[in-house]
Amino acid sequence: AAGGGGKTVGRWLKDRREKKKEEARTHNAQLHAAISVAGVASAIAAIAAATAASSGAGKDERMAKTDMAVASAATLVAAQCVEAAEAMGAEREHLAAVVSSAVNVRSAGDIMTLTAAAATSLRGAATLKARTLKDVWNIAAVIPVDKGMGVSNGSNGSSNGSFSGELVPEENFLGICSRELLARGSELLKKTRKGDLHWKVVS
Template sequence: MPSSMLLYLLLGWLRPSPPLPPPQPPLPGLEKMSRWPKTDMAVASAATLVAAQCVEAAEAMGAEREHLHSVVSSAVNVRSAGDIMTLTAGAATALRGAATLKARALKEVWNIAAVIPVEKGIGAAGNGAVMGCELLKRTRKGDLHWKIVSVYINRSSQVMLKMKSRHVAGTITKKKKNVVLEVIKDMPAWPGRHLLEGGEHRRYFGLKTVMRGVVEFECRSEREYDIWTQGVSRLISIAAEKRNSRHKV
């Protein structure tokens, strides 16, 4: 090999190699998550699962989806031990929310024992509200929703069922009215409700309506069940008497 070629190869071997490119910064959040101990990762996953189960249980007890949205959002943003504690506390709050709704229903009874005054006189407007409070209603698909329920006799001597939904910030919307034909007593218990606190005292009844068929409700006690079933049955009798008297005139 010529000496000039050997010199060229030697100089190329001795030439310093080009510098390596600077390291790229880690993706946002990746470096922080990589420093998590495996135990923290496991606890975070467990806490997320617990929150999901608690939210599901709270919905089954009748809590509204809007009240649980923040808990679900927190479940996907766990970053630290403090977040895990907040998430678990939020899940417990979701369960307590259902109990709060039930307690609020007892405070919002408008006229729970006004069946006899309706019989004395409906008034110039023709309306006689019998009772109105928040009851747990089951849909045809099995979903549970709290409804502000009232029953009254309208000007046409029809027994009317009015249901209103309560939403965020206490607003009340979606008023639905139906003509009541019959009270259905001693309906079967809803699945799983007997497992809740006081489940053995819960009673169920239905109101057969013209447009929606049978609408099912849950009562928390025998007394509440008797007030609703006997009160609405009495209203149906009063309305029938009024219609008959009109036909005789």
């Protein structure tokens, strides 16, 4: 039984290494998407500012104020998108080049091209993230559950001490990690209030 358990843990560790590689791919895809969105936001802010400048020369003061407010809001959003991309690890020079190119966009066709590229990047990042999360619970399925871990299903508090091969429920998976690994420090899967999953080093 001990040998079988060791083999199962070995498989789990191998899957974790593979998951790290997948996480890196997912992060790169999310970073590319963030840069693309920052470009779109910058283009919109530039167009909004140009529109506000032209309307300011007109006689409709109310419309001019609205355009100025929209331009201000668009600039704020663009700045936050750029900051978010940089926080994710985007190189400042590359980000500056993308923004510089985006703010010179004026035609509807160029805006549509930027938007389509950003949408494609977002879909790609979402696909990789979904696959990564699916792999997380596949890895959870090979974690051995035994009496030493003290897992109980509520109505039946006993365990036969052997791994059944069934998928470990999310709450049990997190509980196992906490009880078994927390004492010596480990990287645990944590769910945020919004339902997102991420790995966090705890000790």
